Amino acid sequence: MVNSDNAKIRLLDAAGPEFAAKGFEGATVREICLRAEVNVAAVNYYFGDKERLYVAAVKRARALREEQVPMPLWAETLPAEDKLRQFITILLSRMMGVQAAPWQTRLMMREIQHPTAACRELVRDYMRPDFELLLGILDELVPAEIPRYRREQIGFSIVGQCFFYLAADSVVSLLIPAEELATHYQIDQLAEHIQQLSLAALGAVPPLDGMLLSPPTARPTNSWNPS
Amino acid sequence: MVNSDNAKIRLLDAAGPEFAAKGFEGATVREICLRAEVNVAAVNYYFGDKERLYVAAVKRARALREEQVPMPLWAETLPAEDKLRQFITILLSRMMGVQAAPWQTRLMMREIQHPTAACRELVRDYMRPDFELLLGILDELVPAEIPRYRREQIGFSIVGQCFFYLAADSVVSLLIPAEELATHYQIDQLAEHIQQLSLAALGAVPPLDGMLLSPPTARPTNSWNPS
DNA sequence: AATTGTTTTAAACACGCGTTTAACTGTCGT
DNA sequence: ACGACAGTTAAACGCGTGTTTAAAACAATT
Secondary structure (H helix, E strand, O other): OOOHHHHHHHHHHHHHHHHHHHHHHHOOHHHHHHHHOOOOHHHHHHHOOHHHHHHHHHHHHHHHHHHHOOOOOOOOOOOHHHHHHHHHHHHHHHHHOOOOOOHHHHHHHHHHHOOOHHHHHHHHHHHHHHHHHHHHHHHHHOOOOOOHHHHHHHHHHHHHHHHHHHHOHHHHHHHOOHHHHHHHOOHHHHHHHHHHHHHHHHOOOOOHHHHHHOOHHHOOOOOOOOO | OOOHHHHHHHHHHHHHHHHHHHHHHHOOHHHHHHHHOOOOHHHHHHHOOHHHHHHHHHHHHHHHHHHHOOOOOOOOOOOHHHHHHHHHHHHHHHHHOOOOOOHHHHHHHHHHHOOOHHHHHHHHHHHHHHHHHHHHHHHHHOOOOOOHHHHHHHHHHHHHHHHHHHHOHHHHHHHOOHHHHHHHOOHHHHHHHHHHHHHHHHOOOOOHHHHHHOOHHHOOOOOOOOO
């Protein structure tokens, strides 16, 4: 091959944001090829058809996002509370990115809401491992007698709180004034809030009555280096 | 007008489920009119174009869902804990319906994820009042000194937990075996779990350590009559 | 019964879509 | 030098889309 996968990769990089922004139906092959500076026929040449390009774009989005914000390997001795805090921060970071949610996340989001063939392996390769990781952390935080299904529900409660800011950010933006968003809705602050609320529910820290004395911003997230 | 809004209403009733299932781009005017047993030109005759039909369908979905599962008027004396439980149950009921999420909810869901003109008033007329209601309940549960933005974050945490099962049900279905879903993920059980976890976080009930003694199914939701 | 205005109809329109074709370009092995 | 082949190109194809049209059907009023 001469230039073989050069065009293929440019196509993928152009398809990702386009599908993320407009969905499978809304995005057009022509626009994607225009962005990629590639002939329209390239999509059929390299991927067969639009749908297989879409599936490839979803896979690539997952891989990219995972290496952008990987889950750290924790030391055995690290307290479960700290692991949970970092887990939540990473979850929020993946979902919200630095400013707005990156196209990789938005694309996976669409896949979650309107599952196609790509969804099954998305869950298997991407979400399942993270969820098991979370369950492992919870194992250290809740009494051993609590059944697995309860831990899973607790896990969903934690994930759900993070997920909300991704999935319903349009609602949050309309409910909360812009200046309050800027002041109190940064990733670290939300992570601290969710972590504190969750730990309080599990009895690992005092309930909210005491939170006044240590508001979320007072205790910054343990620093870790995602790069 | 003779038969005027008969066709108009049939059109709306057909458009709702269609838009909910396939989205604005995916749904076709022809298919909608076929369902409604109406000529294709009716859409332009009554609504002008496809987009205004969509907006009308969203508005109608909101109105329908609100009267299907209304928020009750609570007695002044009702403990805040009970109000919260009922609020959560209603939220979950609206989102999950009896079996799967009804088309009204799915349609509003699409609007939340990919906001169009209809989103702004959807928040203003539908979500804002409910959120204020929730904040009112939280006022009775948290110390007076806790600032408003903290209560809002707590509100989002509660809403987020419910919202997750609507927005990510494809993921939940893939993560949790079918039989466990049937056994432990009924509306009342989830409502009990979310309510208990939230109250524990606020210090209104003992933390999860004590939950073993009173698992979510043990204390059924107070009955109320939505009809 | 004739007239007016509203609603419904079948057919067509213009356009954009995903996909295909067939010719062309460049690169390599022989 | 030349044939074989991967890569690229412009143009076209067939189809489905939202929308429009002009006539027919209908109901109400005069």
